[in-house]
Amino acid sequence: MIEYAVDGAWPGFQAALRAIIDNLSAVTPLRAGLDSLLSILIKDLGYARAHLMIFGETHQNVRISMSKSRESGFGHLYGPGALLIGQVAVTKRGVIVDNLDGHPDFAGRPPLELETLSCICAPIPQPRRHGPPERGAAPKAAILGLVCVDLPKAPTVFLENHRGFLELIAAIVGLRADRFEAELAKPDRARKEEPGEFAPHTPALSKPLAASKAMRLVLRQVAQAAAASAPVLIRGEEGTGKEFMAETIHALSARAARPLVRFSGREAGAQQAAATLFGVQKGKAPGATQTRKGAFELADGGSLFIGDVEELPPSVQAQLLHAVEHHEITRRGADKPVKVNVRLICASTKALEELVNQGALLEDLLYAIGVFPIFIPALRDRQGDVLPLAERFLAEFSQQADKQVKRISTPAIDLLGQYHWPGNVRELRGCMEKAVAVCNEGVIRSYHLPPTLQTAESSATDSRLSFGEAVAGFERELLVEALKKAGGNMFKAARDLRESYRIVNYKVKKYGLDPKRFISTKRG
Incomplete structure (x- = not known):
């Protein structure tokens, strides 16, 4: 239990304010100053967690996302959720969430936090511009960014004092807007000049569908994960869309302009898996005629998605744990490690806790990669998503096939709703692809669907x-x-x-x- 350290006393605010102003001076590197700001909020004011975000053209385009927590190690660095960000952007005022329990943005938090913490979020205002906007200038988000803190529950008068203090801090940060623009321009110039081996991954992602309550919770967690920098572990059955959610997290994160590299834990053999993940040093490793970067180096500055992480051999698991904890890897055959800046997103279909008990998975690795867990329910447990997904796939495959298939008939909808979808979203996608292929009119009818959907007990009957x-x-x-x-x-x-x-x-x-x-x- 975190003690309430400030008691609404302004002298504490004043000391913290002076320290923050000193650290945001022109001579201090911008990111170092912001990092110090978060540290002061944690250490001097007793906040449980502090988070700062700087937006680009929209609130979905996060350019800087930084977090600090009183927790040691892989503390849960949860960021503000989409609803809270939207409320702050619309009102342009600080928002107090005195009770986290029941608020959708905080679903998935530990029960103790829901009972003991409140949250305050303050907007970083856009600087005032004199005169009309420049011709061709990109539109600006309603606010430049936000500062958000979690703090122990307290009487309303104390929370109001802290909101006023955070609004003041956010305004001071906003006065440094010219430095933000200069700082954010540097990586862009560097990327244009850098002949990288891996093209930046900026997928034209479809927006994830969430008609069911279960998937709305998943998407809130995805938004929170995107705003943070901690490792993410996505779990769910085969075909539920784990890789798609990983792509969404990357696309919504501050790393979106950098690569998203994919790797499957089912790579054959420990040596091949290690070489693919961590690279090979020329002349040192057997048969290595040239130096080859691994997935970690190719993803530097971006994200690395590892599917079926439980399939990694034990020796590779140990190397992966070292990479997560120390942010460095060693190529096979090399003497010195290489520093890497990678956001790790792992996925698994298995009960990982059982694998730990069986000795097939390192317990420390499970803790390291599972800082931000997300579970995607099976499609049979979220029937409300079946029809919206089917209609999306219908539109996609109809366009690809240059057909004018516009809708799904009522009997076909009934069949889609009655089926248990053992292959989850992947099976539904394949079903609609086949239906569009055989359809020669503007409506998908029941007889266009695969035979497995034609009977109530499709898995136990003749498909003909x-x-x-x-x-x-x-x-x-x-x-x-x-x-x-x-x-x-x-x-x-x-x-x-x-x-x-x-x-x-x-x-x-x-x-x-x-x-x-x-x-x-x-x-x-």
Whole structure:
């Protein structure tokens, strides 16, 4: 339990303020000054955690993200969530979250923190510009950035005092805006002049879908992870989208302009895995005719994604642990280590705690890579995401195939919703790709879907449909579409089908359809 160290006393604020102003002087390197600012907030004012962010053109484009925590080692350096950032940007005022428990931005925090901490976030204002904006100048975010702290719960009057203090500190940081622009321009120039071996990874990512409550929580955690710099461990079944979430974290982070390098833990053999991850030194390693950089060096300044991390051989696990703890690697055959600045994102489908108990995974490595854990639930546990994902894949593959397939029929939607999706999002994507490929009209119908979706117990039945079953499925599909178009009116449906009311009524009863179900779906 962290003691409340300030008690709202302004003398404590004044001493901290003087120290911060001294450290943000023109002679102090900018990043060093900001680092000192966070240290002062932690040490002098007793805050549990302090975070500073500087934005680019938008609030999603974070150029600088720095954190400090009272915790030692791999302390949880959680950053402010998307809702809190948006609230501060809109109001341009400091925001107090006196109770973290129940606030969506703090989901996933340890229970003790939810019970004992509050949060204050203050905006760093954009500098005032005199005269009209320059022609062609990029639009600016509503605020330059923000300063955010977690502190022990206290009476409202004390929290208000701290909000006023943080707003003052943020305003002082904003006065250094000219230095931010100069500092942020340096890496860009350096990157243009540097003939890197690896092109910067700036993927045109689709925005992750989150219709279900479970996935909305995942996306909040992804946003928090992107704002921090701690290692991330993404867990979930095969096909749930772990690599896609890793790409999203990288794209939303301050490292987005630098490479995202991918590596699979299933690389064959310890020597090959070590060489791929850490590189090879010319002349020293057996058969090494030239020096080759590994994934860590190729990802320097960016992010490294390691899938199936539990598959790494024990010797490589030990090297990976050293790289995470000391931010350095040693090429195979080399005598001296190489410093690296890499954000590590790992993924696994296994119960890693059991592997630790079995001795197959280093316990210290699990702690090191799992500072920021994210669990992606299986698709069967978030049925609300099935249709939105299917519609996204429909649009994607329809465009690729240059087809005008615009929607999914109601019976096809029913089949998608009833299926248990053992292959998760990957299987759904493949399903929609095949459906678009065989579809020669503007609607995906049930018979366009793979045979595995045609029966309730698809995994235990013959995937081949008989002629009678195929005809019945097609007939039912036509009836549903006609009833939907007619708003449940049987006479109008019969007229559209060019069939007698008696036959349509018989077929509707045969297939157990309820015309009333379609009354609300009538189109104008």
